[in-house]
Amino acid sequence: MGSFKLGKMTLSSLFKQPETILYPTVAKKAPAGLKGHIENDIGVCILCGICEKTCPAGALRVDKKENYWAIDRFRCVQCAACTRACPKACLAMRPSYMKPSASMSEDVFFKPAPSEDELAAKEARKAAKLEAAMKAKAARQEMQEG
Amino acid sequence: MGHNRTFQDVAVEDLLDLATKLDKDGWRAVQVLCTSTDNGIDLTYSFARDEDLANYQVRGVTKDTQVPSLQGMFLGLFPFENEAKDLFGVNITGMVLDFAGEFYQTSMSEPMTILSPEAKARKDKAAKAAAAKAAKESKEPKDGAGGALTEEEIEAKVAGLPPEKAEKLRTALRAKAQKAGKPAEKPAPKAMTEEEIEAKVAGLPPEKAEKLRAALLAKAKQASEEQQA
Amino acid sequence: MSQHTVIPFGPQHPVLPEPLHLDLVVDDERVIEAVPQIGFIHRGLERMTQTHDYNQFIYIAERICGICAFGHSLGYAETIESLLGVEIPPRAEYLRVILHELSRMHSHILWLGLAADAFGHEALFMHCWRLRERILDVFEATTGGRVILSAVIVGGMVRDQDAAMLQMIKDTIVGIKDEYGQLVNTFVNDSSIRSRLDGIGYISKEDAMRYGMVGPFARASNVNNDVRCLGKGGYGKLSTFDPIMDTSGDCFGRAKVRALEVLQSADIIEEMIDTIPGGEVAIPVKHAPEPGAQACNTLEQPRGECYYYALSNGTKYLERMRMRTPTSVNLAGMAMALKGCDLADVNMIVLTIDPCISCTER
Numbered sequence: 001m002g003s004f005k006l007g008k009m010t011l012s013s014l015f016k017q018p019e020t021i022l023y024p025t026v027a028k029k030a031p032a033g034l035k036g037h038i039e040n041d042i043g044v045c046i047l048c049g050i051c052e053k054t055c056p057a058g059a060l061r062v063d064k065k066e067n068y069w070a071i072d073r074f075r076c077v078q079c080a081a082c083t084r085a086c087p088k089a090c091l092a093m094r095p096s097y098m099k100p101s102a103s104m105s106e107d108v109f110f111k112p113a114p115s116e117d118e119l120a121a122k123e124a125r126k127a128a129k130l131e132a133a134m135k136a137k138a139a140r141q142e143m144q145e146g
Numbered sequence: 147m148g149h150n151r152t153f154q155d156v157a158v159e160d161l162l163d164l165a166t167k168l169d170k171d172g173w174r175a176v177q178v179l180c181t182s183t184d185n186g187i188d189l190t191y192s193f194a195r196d197e198d199l200a201n202y203q204v205r206g207v208t209k210d211t212q213v214p215s216l217q218g219m220f221l222g223l224f225p226f227e228n229e230a231k232d233l234f235g236v237n238i239t240g241m242v243l244d245f246a247g248e249f250y251q252t253s254m255s256e257p258m259t260i261l262s263p264e265a266k267a268r269k270d271k272a273a274k275a276a277a278a279k280a281a282k283e284s285k286e287p288k289d290g291a292g293g294a295l296t297e298e299e300i301e302a303k304v305a306g307l308p309p310e311k312a313e314k315l316r317t318a319l320r321a322k323a324q325k326a327g328k329p330a331e332k333p334a335p336k337a338m339t340e341e342e343i344e345a346k347v348a349g350l351p352p353e354k355a356e357k358l359r360a361a362l363l364a365k366a367k368q369a370s371e372e373q374q375a
Numbered sequence: 376m377s378q379h380t381v382i383p384f385g386p387q388h389p390v391l392p393e394p395l396h397l398d399l400v401v402d403d404e405r406v407i408e409a410v411p412q413i414g415f416i417h418r419g420l421e422r423m424t425q426t427h428d429y430n431q432f433i434y435i436a437e438r439i440c441g442i443c444a445f446g447h448s449l450g451y452a453e454t455i456e457s458l459l460g461v462e463i464p465p466r467a468e469y470l471r472v473i474l475h476e477l478s479r480m481h482s483h484i485l486w487l488g489l490a491a492d493a494f495g496h497e498a499l500f501m502h503c504w505r506l507r508e509r510i511l512d513v514f515e516a517t518t519g520g521r522v523i524l525s526a527v528i529v530g531g532m533v534r535d536q537d538a539a540m541l542q543m544i545k546d547t548i549v550g551i552k553d554e555y556g557q558l559v560n561t562f563v564n565d566s567s568i569r570s571r572l573d574g575i576g577y578i579s580k581e582d583a584m585r586y587g588m589v590g591p592f593a594r595a596s597n598v599n600n601d602v603r604c605l606g607k608g609g610y611g612k613l614s615t616f617d618p619i620m621d622t623s624g625d626c627f628g629r630a631k632v633r634a635l636e637v638l639q640s641a642d643i644i645e646e647m648i649d650t651i652p653g654g655e656v657a658i659p660v661k662h663a664p665e666p667g668a669q670a671c672n673t674l675e676q677p678r679g680e681c682y683y684y685a686l687s688n689g690t691k692y693l694e695r696m697r698m699r700t701p702t703s704v705n706l707a708g709m710a711m712a713l714k715g716c717d718l719a720d721v722n723m724i725v726l727t728i729d730p731c732i733s734c735t736e737r
Binding site: 177179201220265272 | 412414417419422426586680682692
């Protein structure tokens with residue numbers, strides 16, 4: 001007959017907490033670094049398209065003229081390559097999974113039009129840059145003639 | 147650190163003798179791989195013993211080359227040789243376990259020799275660039291001997307192009323003329339009139355138009371000052 | 376008067392873990408000959424180098440197999456680093472070895488569970504996979520994924536692990552050692568399990584060398600092809616490394632080798648965590664390799680020695696990428712081991728080579 005080798009483990013399983021949790025009543029706490037889904041801070045995004053070229057699954061679509069950034073959640077493999085390639089660091093990986101859905105769709109995010117203050121600030125920056133460039137050119141000319 | 151790796155070329159005729167010698171010396175067959183090239187298929191046989199990993203490459207195998215099978219000595223190579231036959235169309239004869247083309251049941255024969263459209267486009271572009279470079283290099287001495295291009299020749303070259311490209315090409319040719327030794331016949335920059343400036347910025351988006359207008363105005367001012375001076 | 380019947384076995388069979396087809400020529404209950412056939416899961420992944428550049432291809436290399444996912448991304452990254460001639464920081468090497476040995480532990484515990492299921496011991500199967508869940512939780516906490524980790528990039532690692540995380544890895548490993556010891560004790564000492572494993576599928580040392588077998592399959596027949604002995608990368612920094620060998624050459628020997636390798640991996644991980652250096656974990660790699668450059672690389676995956684080859688054509692898209700997995704060479708050994716066994720032992724022998732047909736076929 002032999003001894004019951006798994007006896008100790010079986011007996012202790014009777015009295016320990018079960019290994020499983022009662023999902024969906026109890027949800028598992030997602031660890032902080034979990035690769036769940038991609039989010040884009042669209043205000044900071046400059047629609048350069050580098051993330052679209054980096055994506056190995058072809059899940060991103062960026063259109064600068066039409067002013068949107070779109071992600072096909074079904075194609076995304078949560079590799080986070082886009083978050084590392086983004087020059088403005090506006091993409092981030094959030095630790096929660098997307099819920100199942102009944103139809104295939106793409107999430108499109110339109111970039112909002114810049115507000116009055118932002119426009120004014122942009123104009124001021126441009127004017128300042130132009131003035132600085134003209135001054136530098138004048139200085140160079142003087143050095144050449146002199 | 148890791149295996150000592152070597153790559154060597156070997157001819158198809160010597161393959162069987164090489165394999166017999168390696169088998170006698172106690173080498174283990176690692177794998178066989180095929181690479182599709184323009185001159186046919188390159189086969190790479192890898193063998194390992196203790197710390198050494200030796201790769202032997204057979205170049206340019208075509209459909210009518212008969213490659214002897216090594217399964218007699220190394221039976222472990224049967225999946226790779228059958229794969230070579232199915233996916234690359236290599237003619238391997240004398241196999242111990244021969245699946246006669248049915249190992250991978252693919253819908254098209256020799257799929258690995260077919261280039262995808264993106265890869266083909268990239269390859270054509272690279273070939274065109276290489277050909278253009280070679281042509282240019284063979285033409286260069288003629289240009290250099292004849293002297294730099296004059297301004298009329300430059301203008302002739304940029305005649306038919308859109309404005310931004312024309313500007314770019316013009317500056318590039320002027321720079322080249324300067325480099326070729328003859329003092330650059332840089333003409334006095336004509337002071338551009340307002341209409342000419344407006345014509346240039348016509349088709350551009352607003353921010354770019356602003357920038358270009360400002361730059362051209364500054365240049366026009368400078369040119370007119372030089373002309374006066 | 377005995378007759379030979381041909382029984383087709385697979386690819387869909389409740390006991391087969393992988394889609395493999397065997398034509399068994401049977402005489403009553405004895406198998407005379409077995410002819411394997413694969414090709415049911417061929418996805419043509421090697422051709423994707425034409426549409427994905429070398430940085431994107433690592434995510435494809437990972438998805439060749441679910442169990443050896445980390446091993447493939449590691450081997451691919453090492454090959455490309457060797458092709459480009461870049462050196463990765465030492466901390467990245469240590470982290471890679473830690474995650475790879477964790478991957479080996481989870482793969483072997485998974486295999487022990489499958490072996491138990493194959494000879495009908497479902498309770499043991501469930502206990503093994505329950506312990507494996509602890510390791511998958513470690514993967515999730517450290518890299519963000521349970522099965523496909525995406526933790527390696529060409530040039531190093533994606534994330535650094537701080538001291539708290541490394542301590543958590545150590546605690547988890549120490550925590551499962553006790554229960555794991557009970558499972559190994561069952562495998563080794565239980566008489567009903569021994570009667571299913573002893574003497575089945577015997578392969579001698581000469582045959583093992585002749586068929587070019589690799590991995591624990593070969594080590595059970597006393598043939599050592601372990602690449603970790605050669606000390607590449609982080610493995611060179613270990614104080615000692617002796618591969619676990621066994622001379623019995625049958626199914627029991629292979630089960631014992633894998634069971635003991637889990638404990639050896641636990642020791643390796645603890646040593647690596649104790650001696651890990653500081654520093655960064657990745658260097659930026661952006662340039663294209665030289666045209667015509669080629670590189671090959673070997674790696675000891677849980678199933679054996681894996682060979683990688685890369686050929687470049689001067690652009691960021693590789694001309695040829697080859698991943699040869701250990702199961703491809705073990706198929707011949709398996710076909711030979713099946714000769715002369717009983718029909719009821721066929722699935723046991725197929726399982727003891729630890730088949731990973733999705734890796735074999737890519």
